[in-house]
Amino acid sequence: MVNATTVLGVVLLARHGDRLEFFQDPFTYNPAQTVLTPLGSVQEQQLGTFLRSTYLDPASPTVIDGISADVVDINQVAVRADAGGEGAVILVSVQGLLQGLFPPTTDNNITLANGTTIVAPLGGYQAIPVESVEPNEDVSLEGFTSCPNFDNHINQFYASEPFITEANIARPFLEKLHKFLGDRSINFTNMYNIFDFVNVQSIHNATFLAELPPTFGAQAYGFANFHENGVFTGAAPGDIGNVAIRTVLPSIFTSLTRIANSSDPLKLALSEISYKPFISLFNVTDATSTDPSIAGIVDYASVVSLEVHAPASPADEPTVNMRFKNGTSDPTFHDLTLFGASSVPLSQFISQLAPIALNTTQEWCTACNQTTLRGCSVFNLDPLEGSRST
Ligand SMILES: *[C@@H]1O[C@H](CO)[C@@H](O)[C@H](O)[C@H]1NC(C)=O
Ligand SMILES: *[C@@H]1O[C@H](CO)[C@@H](O)[C@H](O)[C@H]1NC(C)=O
Ligand SMILES: *[C@@H]1O[C@H](CO)[C@@H](O)[C@H](O)[C@H]1NC(C)=O
Ligand SMILES: *[C@@H]1O[C@H](CO)[C@@H](O)[C@H](O)[C@H]1NC(C)=O
Ligand SMILES: *[C@@H]1O[C@H](CO)[C@@H](O)[C@H](O)[C@H]1NC(C)=O
Ligand SMILES: *[C@@H]1O[C@H](CO)[C@@H](O)[C@H](O)[C@H]1NC(C)=O
Ligand SMILES: *[C@@H]1O[C@H](CO)[C@@H](O)[C@H](O)[C@H]1NC(C)=O
Ligand SMILES: *[C@@H]1O[C@H](CO)[C@@H](O)[C@H](O)[C@H]1NC(C)=O
Ligand SMILES: *[C@@H]1O[C@H](CO)[C@@H](O)[C@H](O)[C@H]1NC(C)=O
Numbered sequence: 469m470v471n472a473t474t475v476l477g478v479v480l481l482a483r484h485g486d487r488l489e490f491f492q493d494p495f496t497y498n499p500a501q502t503v504l505t506p507l508g509s510v511q512e513q514q515l516g517t518f519l520r521s522t523y524l525d526p527a528s529p530t531v532i533d534g535i536s537a538d539v540v541d542i543n544q545v546a547v548r549a550d551a552g553g554e555g556a557v558i559l560v561s562v563q564g565l566l567q568g569l570f571p572p573t574t575d576n577n578i579t580l581a582n583g584t585t586i587v588a589p590l591g592g593y594q595a596i597p598v599e600s601v602e603p604n605e606d607v608s609l610e611g612f613t614s615c616p617n618f619d620n621h622i623n624q625f626y627a628s629e630p631f632i633t634e635a636n637i638a639r640p641f642l643e644k645l646h647k648f649l650g651d652r653s654i655n656f657t658n659m660y661n662i663f664d665f666v667n668v669q670s671i672h673n674a675t676f677l678a679e680l681p682p683t684f685g686a687q688a689y690g691f692a693n694f695h696e697n698g699v700f701t702g703a704a705p706g707d708i709g710n711v712a713i714r715t716v717l718p719s720i721f722t723s724l725t726r727i728a729n730s731s732d733p734l735k736l737a738l739s740e741i742s743y744k745p746f747i748s749l750f751n752v753t754d755a756t757s758t759d760p761s762i763a764g765i766v767d768y769a770s771v772v773s774l775e776v777h778a779p780a781s782p783a784d785e786p787t788v789n790m791r792f793k794n795g796t797s798d799p800t801f802h803d804l805t806l807f808g809a810s811s812v813p814l815s816q817f818i819s820q821l822a823p824i825a826l827n828t829t830q831e832w833c834t835a836c837n838q839t840t841l842r843g844c845s846v847f848n849l850d851p852l853e854g855s856r857s858t
Contacts, residue, residue, distance in 0.1 A: 482771045483743055484508065494657040495619060500553075502555060504560045508768065516567060524537040533735075545596060548600075551600040552610035552613070609715070614838060648669075662692070697763045700748050755806065762792065767794050775788065785814055788813075833847050
């Protein structure tokens, strides 16, 4: 643990669990629907149980001060989930996580005027409100689709010398892998989809798993990490390549500030998301400088925690530090660095990242050069002569 003072609260970013094949257009990241599996729900429930033992157990050194641990106080908890391209995968995932975080308890009861005590259904199941974040109404959890400047960034990456070099390195491997891929393209631009197919089949198809040479899964993962890290980062933090986290930052700032405010009840803010914002977050916070291995696709049911710790002395301000757990097979949190430090004052965390935050839909429309979709047309109030031609 980097910081021994009281934990005031946490901002959590969690990835969904195991799902079936997920195709994304390599040039736009436009998604195709898929479904969460029972394994995915189990992974999320295990993640929730882990987070409960870390942040809600009074015996944990990082228990959140003053949190209602057994019966949830819904004023202390704010939960959002990406309702975008995967279909309901992420919305359903968050239910599994919450089942582990706040499991059913017979304490979830009420005694009526006639003296009868009623326990909530399913042994005291705790239903927790989740905000469903629809990309067409709120770009914050899926700012990377329908974003023309991001598409330009992807094309520039595909045309770059490092990409072409890596594609040449990958080619002999992809030629050997080809016979396992059905009719899927082995063009390196398609590397995410190749990896996803191999990964999903390796988990769900016994014949495929038995036939695939043992190192192929890890090799595909390695090449996909290169691919996705290039797509979802930028040469500078404010580049459009980092749009996946730039739209999430405003809600992170708001939650951290609310947690630090002792008059505000919020203690735990959770956003359930895809793997993309993780990659951009690790890039804009410089975390990958200290831990290069985290650059890439985090495993299913991974979590990042931004912990808000009370100041070491009353004259100081609260601090923020970042921890990461890479999916179900990773047993514990790992401390990451923020701008090279193990923790930073809250005001510094915000002031360092505020310049790259996309705070409003209008700012996103401008950054993306999107003029029609996602509600951007209402900001396009300056009709140009040329826009009426052809
Ligand atoms: C109802 O909840 C209280 C705690 O709030 C607990 O002490 C009590 O045992 C519960 N009653 C039942 C019937 O489970
Ligand atoms: C008290 O009211 C509840 C809810 O209407 C009902 O289910 C229960 O049977 C009542 N108990 C008694 C003792 O009348
Ligand atoms: C891979 O796809 C890109 C984009 O469609 C294309 O420009 C390139 O020629 C393709 N590469 C090969 C080796 O077919
Ligand atoms: C499982 O993998 C085998 C071997 O690659 C393939 O022939 C079969 O179509 C796959 N089954 C499904 C349901 O995808
Ligand atoms: C702290 O929270 C209280 C209660 O929500 C609110 O009235 C107050 O404005 C907040 N203070 C700051 C500095 O945001
Ligand atoms: C962020 O990503 C860019 C582009 O991939 C890379 O050049 C830069 O080194 C990355 N920054 C860190 C801290 O890893
Ligand atoms: C995350 O976990 C996956 C699956 O266990 C592994 O392949 C990958 O290398 C891990 N990544 C990091 C950064 O530890
Ligand atoms: C976005 O919000 C942050 C934090 O409130 C603020 O510092 C920054 O100036 C805002 N950006 C713009 C462009 O208004
Ligand atoms: C924005 O997109 C339009 C096409 O929709 C294009 O004509 C224009 O050059 C783009 N502007 C910038 C700054 O990229």
